[in-house]
Amino acid sequence: MAQEEVPSQDPALPATAYAVLGLLSFGQEVTGYDLRKWAMNMRYFYWSPAQSQIYLELRRLLQHGLVEVHLEEQKSRPDKRLYRITDAGLKVFRDWLDHAPVGPPLLKHSVALRLFFGHQTNHGRLREVLTEYRDWAVEQTNGLTLLRTDLDQALPYPALVATWGSAYFAAEITAIDTVLADLDRMETGQREQD
Amino acid sequence: MAQEEVPSQDPALPATAYAVLGLLSFGQEVTGYDLRKWAMNMRYFYWSPAQSQIYLELRRLLQHGLVEVHLEEQKSRPDKRLYRITDAGLKVFRDWLDHAPVGPPLLKHSVALRLFFGHQTNHGRLREVLTEYRDWAVEQTNGLTLLRTDLDQALPYPALVATWGSAYFAAEITAIDTVLADLDRMETGQREQD
């Protein structure tokens, strides 16, 4: 067994690697560039890594024998590297899906953080920040509903996630409205405490 | 001006540094150890960094002159390093609060990711994963309501965030229930397509 590609048993891959494997598990043959675009459609619930990171993960998966490449020459442009998942890769991915422990979502909500520290800011600015976030959330729901029409019957599980995402953003919007109303009450309530 | 501590103008601190500064902006004199416990109460909306990271940020803030320390000797235990925010630190923090651009929350929802790839797993396991996440979300709401009783009038802004957090987890729970019901429908619907 010289230096042939031996699919190692427990590669202990980083989370991003599994995300890439999962995208490839849909069966298409795609480039790293394509993957990045797909990943951006998932940004609603899973933060997309930098583009350079995706290329790195693909190389790693290749070394582990979990994906395979086939080159497609292009004149005056870097050759296309079309990746496809291997049987070994599919097995590793399914093992991860079925056996990985359930972890909590990783959330860093900078807007909530700024509200938390509201005692150091002026209400005017705080209001701006919250409103801007609310607008952003509205945009996200719009983007998601657009996406969902594309998915619906063709990709049922992604469609479920899209529905979930819509509910999430809807909740954020009403939560912001509640906060905004509470801020009002705090301001006017300061002079008339019973 | 030899090598005295010159508070640099635009330190461009990492997000964690501002979180630490913000906690210190409540005015108390605390240790890194205390900060870590406080940060854990914020894990509902802002992922707590590792303990070693907090100590590192404190040293960095000290170098920038944004916090100051005073030692408290302890026998048979590392000396307490009690940190307090400086005027410069408070200024930097307020500048950040009032001028930092509004960024989207950073979310990596591993459970949603696994639902997204549902075509590669069996429904039984998928159900388990979702249910386990649901249970976790219920725990979080319980923890939050406990917290909120402590905060309420004393810390109004953190209380607002706690309320927001409760709404968030409640939304997650009903979203999971919807997904679970949809999965049922997908299973039974497979044989009786009209």
Add this chain to the structure above:
DNA sequence: GTGCCCATGTAAACCGTTACATGATTCC
């Protein structure tokens, strides 16, 4: 003709995690 899209890749910097080390005190 300016700017975005394609398509890959390298390099440096660094945030952040994990693991380890210490050692008395306090709670069950």
Add this chain to the structure above:
DNA sequence: GGAATCATGTAACGGTTTACATGGGCAC
């Protein structure tokens, strides 16, 4: 008696970001 708490810190490792580089095709 064992485990958790207090209280800080170091070292290794690696995931991730940011910046940079290339260069033709295509749309407005």
